[in-house]
Amino acid sequence: xxxxxxxxxxxxxxxxxxxxxxxxxxxxxxxxxxxxxxxxxxxxxxxxxxxxxxxxxxxxxxxxxxxxxxxxxxxxxxxxxxxxxxxxxxxxxxxxxxxxxxxxxxxxxxxxxxxxxxxxxxxxxxxxxxxxxxxxxxxxxxxxxxxxxxxxxxxxxxxxxxxxxxxxxxxxxxxxxxxxxxxxxxxxxxxxxxxxxxxxxxxxxxxxxxxxxxxxxxxxxxxxxxxxxxxxxxxxxxxxxxxxxxxxxxxxxxxxxxxxxxxxxxxxxxxxxxxxxxxxxxxxxxxxxxxxxxxxxxxxxxxxxxxxxxxxxxxxxxxxxxxxxxxxxxxxxxxxxxxxxxxxxxxxxxxxxxxxxxxxxxxxxxxxxxxxxxxxxxxxxxxxxxxxxxxxxxxxxxxxxxxxxxxxxxxxxxxxxxxxxxxxxxxxxxxxxxxxxxxxxxxxxxxxxxxxxxxxxxxxxxxxxxxxxxxxxxxxxxxxxxxxxxxxxxxxxxxx
Amino acid sequence: xxxxxxxxxxxxxxxxxxxxxxxxxxxxxxxxxxxxxxxxxxxxxxxxxxxxxxxxxxxxxxxxxxxxxxxxxxxxxxxxxxxxxxxxxxxxxxxxxxxxxxxxxxxxxxxxxxxxxxxxxxxxxxxxxxxxxxxxxxxxxxxxxxxxxxxxxxxxxxxxxxxxx
Numbered sequence: 085x086x087x088x089x090x091x092x093x094x095x096x097x098x099x100x101x102x103x104x105x106x107x108x109x110x111x112x113x114x115x116x117x118x119x120x121x122x123x124x125x126x127x128x129x130x131x132x133x134x135x136x137x138x139x140x141x142x143x144x145x146x147x148x149x150x151x152x153x154x155x156x157x158x159x160x161x162x163x164x165x166x167x168x169x170x171x172x173x174x175x176x177x178x179x180x181x182x183x184x185x186x187x188x189x190x191x192x193x194x195x196x197x198x199x200x201x202x203x204x205x206x207x208x209x210x211x212x213x214x215x216x217x218x219x220x221x222x223x224x225x226x227x228x229x230x231x232x233x234x235x236x237x238x239x240x241x242x243x244x245x246x247x248x249x250x251x252x253x254x255x256x257x258x259x260x261x262x263x264x265x266x267x268x269x270x271x272x273x274x275x276x277x278x279x280x281x282x283x284x285x286x287x288x289x290x291x292x293x294x295x296x297x298x299x300x301x302x303x304x305x306x307x308x309x310x311x312x313x314x315x316x317x318x319x320x321x322x323x324x325x326x327x328x329x330x331x332x333x334x335x336x337x338x339x340x341x342x343x344x345x346x347x348x349x350x351x352x353x354x355x356x357x358x359x360x361x362x363x364x365x366x367x368x369x370x371x372x373x374x375x376x377x378x379x380x381x382x383x384x385x386x387x388x389x390x391x392x393x394x395x396x397x398x399x400x401x402x403x404x405x406x407x408x409x410x411x412x413x414x415x416x417x418x419x420x421x422x423x424x425x426x427x428x429x430x431x432x433x434x435x436x437x438x439x440x441x442x443x444x445x446x447x448x449x450x451x452x453x454x455x456x457x458x459x460x461x462x463x464x465x466x467x468x469x470x471x472x473x474x475x476x477x478x479x480x481x482x483x484x485x486x487x488x489x490x491x492x493x494x495x496x497x498x499x500x501x502x503x504x505x506x507x508x509x510x511x512x513x514x515x516x517x518x519x520x521x522x523x524x525x526x527x528x529x530x531x532x533x534x535x536x537x538x539x540x541x542x543x544x545x546x547x548x549x550x551x552x553x554x555x556x557x558x559x560x561x562x563x564x565x566x567x568x569x570x571x572x573x574x575x576x577x578x579x580x
Numbered sequence: 581x582x583x584x585x586x587x588x589x590x591x592x593x594x595x596x597x598x599x600x601x602x603x604x605x606x607x608x609x610x611x612x613x614x615x616x617x618x619x620x621x622x623x624x625x626x627x628x629x630x631x632x633x634x635x636x637x638x639x640x641x642x643x644x645x646x647x648x649x650x651x652x653x654x655x656x657x658x659x660x661x662x663x664x665x666x667x668x669x670x671x672x673x674x675x676x677x678x679x680x681x682x683x684x685x686x687x688x689x690x691x692x693x694x695x696x697x698x699x700x701x702x703x704x705x706x707x708x709x710x711x712x713x714x715x716x717x718x719x720x721x722x723x724x725x726x727x728x729x730x731x732x733x734x735x736x737x738x739x740x741x742x743x744x745x
Contacts, residue, residue, distance in 0.1 A: 533614045
């Protein structure tokens with residue numbers, strides 16, 4: 085395992101993996117700092133470009149991009165009270181009041197440096213989890229991997245927020261989409277509408293790019309303003325004080341990082357929960373709670389650390405079990421499958437792909453180190469990027485959507501698919517249908533069906549009685565009924 | 581009874597699941613087991629959502645007129661949504677009829693000039709950048725094959741501007 089750990093480092097530092105990581109970081113930097121452009125969309129748009137890359141290069145590129153999004157998203161949260169990423173909302177609560185008090189530099193220094201330390205804790209959580217998770221993963225067979233898909237869907241649908249019925253329906257739709265094409269076991273053509281284009285199934289890239297990219301473009305056009313929507317601001321100073329604050333409050337930073345990593349492991353919770361749980365802990369653990377909401381630096385340190393540490397935690401179920409922790413991880417999982425990396429035992433086996441998993445650890449460590457360094461050095465220049473008018477970005481994002489979809493298979497049908505799934509994505513956003521369960525269903529549908537077929541052929545119906553399968557069924561049922569129980573408790577408290 | 585647009589989307593999803601079940605009726609068990617197992621609960625969930633949306637529409641649909649400002653905001657949002665979707669569809673048509681390189685130049689320039697109302701020099705500069713990005717990355721580096729536009733296949737005597745890429 086140690087050799088795989090070191091091999092992961094040397095592979096990430098080698099050329100061209102390092103160059104791809106820097107390129108991904110550059111894209112993630114811009115996406116993270118621009119409100120209105122999501123990290124999930126950016127990864128979706130970059131998927132077509134990973135085909136010529138090796139697995140380590142693709143991981144370095146995509147994870148390098150993803151890991152800096154949350155870091156730079158804090159910049160606009162602090163300066164303009166506009167979250168650069170959805171997971172950076174809690175940073176506004178005390179970060180922006182610090183700006184109003186004239187402590188913008190201190191707030192940014194605290195947010196960026198705590199993000200760096202959080203990312204490192206998350207990365208090493210992933211590394212430390214590997215030898216622990218390995219025996220568990222090795223005990224999984226086809227029945228268990230089949231059930232894991234449904235546990236993942238149950239978690240994401242019931243804990244992800246919003247209507248659970250819509251989430252499950254979206255997941256079912258995703259699973260249905262995954263069945264388009266010829267049946268892997270009988271060759272029967274399913275849902276192909278008489279089109280040769282669909283014989284091999286719905287291609288993933290146009291689906292993902294359309295589902296996430298088109299709604300983003302529509303939203304930017306509807307808003308119709310500059311991305312930051314605020315007036316000019318002066319020079320940012322006092323960053324070093326924020327870095328000193330992070331070191332002074334190292335205990336809080338470490339605790340919030342661990343909280344973020346643990347929450348990141350649970351599918352469906354993600355950054356939205358991690359940042360607020362960390363903020364709540366920062367408030368609770370402070371002797372002077374009155375300062376919070378008015379510019380307390382601890383209110384920036386907690387969410388900043390948790391926001392980044394959750395990424396390392398989120399990779400654990402994604403890599404080990406194929407259960408992505410959220411929409412972005414679901415798209416990353418799609419990327420792993422494109423690269424031929426199947427989540428499960430191989431990804432934690434030192435003889436097989438453990439080195440690639442460790443390269444993810446090192447990507448999180450190195451990418452955040454470089455990103456925070458650059459951000460701290462060029463903070464004043466970076467802030468100017470947020471002045472860009474949203475309508476200027478629209479043609480570039482649109483052409484990237486269509487070019488990206490076409491580039492994967494050089495098939496014009498993919499461009500038509502982008503339109504179809506783009507309209508579906510827009511409709512889902514418009515009427516509050518979550519897209520993450522749909523993506524999860526599409527990506528995991530094949531794996532689920534294959535594992536079901538193998539389980540049924542090998543064990544008949546007896547696979548339903550296997551101990552781990554029973555545990556997973558119970559977990560699924562508990563997760564599905566948890567929101568109802570929570571709602572009942574809330575009503576009882578209200579009545580009392 | 582006023583039907584909300586959300587209900588129409590739920591109806592569409594319901595019809596998709598119903599059609600999926602109907603299509604799979606003659607398949608062998610190995611091919612049909614998973615579709616039946618997914619489409620059946622999917623249909624039930626979609627019907628539940630449709631009923632909920634229709635009931636919400638019945639309850640809320642007649643609750644008095646929205647304030648003028650809210651109605652105006654909604655109309656503006658609808659107009660901008662329709663506008664951008666039309667631009668996206670026009671780009672798609674441009675790719676199909678004229679080919680990628682020509683469509684990219686036209687779409688970028690026309691959007692920046694007519695929709696974003698940017699200056700001539702900025703529109704031309706960014707259009708040039710967009711074309712350079714496309715040509716540099718997708719044509720020169722990735723060597724992707726781009727087919728001729730449908731218009732030039734129908735009317736071969738039209739000049740197809742090959743130097744654009």
